[in-house]
Amino acid sequence: MSVVYVSSCKLPTAYAEFTMHGFLDEETGKEHVALTLGDVADGRPVLGRLHSECLTGDALFSLRCDCGPQLAAALQAIAQEGRGILLYLRQEGRGIGLLNKIRAYDLQDQGADTVEANERLGFAADQRDYSICQPMLEHLGVHSLKLMTNNPRKLKAVEGFGVRIDSRVPHQAGLNPFNEKYLATKANKLGHMLGQLHQDEQHADD
Numbered sequence: 001m002s003v004v005y006v007s008s009c010k011l012p013t014a015y016a017e018f019t020m021h022g023f024l025d026e027e028t029g030k031e032h033v034a035l036t037l038g039d040v041a042d043g044r045p046v047l048g049r050l051h052s053e054c055l056t057g058d059a060l061f062s063l064r065c066d067c068g069p070q071l072a073a074a075l076q077a078i079a080q081e082g083r084g085i086l087l088y089l090r091q092e093g094r095g096i097g098l099l100n101k102i103r104a105y106d107l108q109d110q111g112a113d114t115v116e117a118n119e120r121l122g123f124a125a126d127q128r129d130y131s132i133c134q135p136m137l138e139h140l141g142v143h144s145l146k147l148m149t150n151n152p153r154k155l156k157a158v159e160g161f162g163v164r165i166d167s168r169v170p171h172q173a174g175l176n177p178f179n180e181k182y183l184a185t186k187a188n189k190l191g192h193m194l195g196q197l198h199q200d201e202q203h204a205d206d
């Protein structure tokens with residue numbers, strides 16, 4: 001695996017003062033980071049989130065997806081626990097990159113769903129490779145996760161590279177009228193466990 005540790009620093013945030021650890025994937029040139037809080041190498045299961053980059057949702061307040069609220073909720077949950085880890089993975093657009101995601105959004109504006117749009121562009125529905133997480137978690141001494149996710153593929157991938165899933169923590173946040181169809185497609189076509197979609201979240205038009 002070509003992911004190597006580079007350096008760490010403090011990262012004070014609105015939620016907690018995290019430590020940020022930088023990693024470089026020498027094969028792809030992608031720069032990934034991990035935020036940790038507390039002692040994550042003490043052998044106990046660690047509350048964790050593997051968050052895939054979404055420039056539009058994480059930084060530009062887009063309502064097309066649920067990424068921004070999920071990122072905020074994960075950092076908040078880790079702060080509340082006083083211990084945990086968030087890997088921020090540079091796999092924009094489920095691995096197709098930002099410009100192709102814009103192309104995919106354009107197709108969705110014309111009626112395609114999120115999976116059809118990827119496929120029309122010649123990509124798989126989800127091109128992410130989570131094996132990059134293994135050396136990051138190994139470096140930080142994390143061997144067991146309480147993983148905040150609704151994505152069954154993510155759980156499988158983590159177990160596949162040898163990190164124990166102690167438990168899955170459902171992670172729903174940010175349902176709104178603009179992402180309702182997108183979330184329904186994720187549940188129907190990608191298998192996301194979003195059964196509580198309408199009970200957990202307040203409808204904008206309720």
Ligand SMILES: Nc1nc2c(ncn2[C@@H]2O[C@H](COP(=O)(O)OP(=O)(O)OP(=O)(O)O)[C@@H](O)[C@H]2O)c(=O)[nH]1
Pocket residue numbers: 050051052053054055065066067070091092093094095096101104105114118148149150151154171186192
């Ligand atoms: N190609 C494409 N990527 C998208 C789209 N909407 C969001 N993304 C990307 O999807 C990724 C987030 O994936 P999600 O499926 O929301 O979440 P997940 O990580 O698979 O699952 P959870 O852990 O349950 O949140 C980010 O990389 C986003 O940039 C879209 O319509 N098309």
Ligand SMILES: [Zn+2]
Pocket residue numbers: 054056057058065066067068
């Ligand atoms: Zn997003």
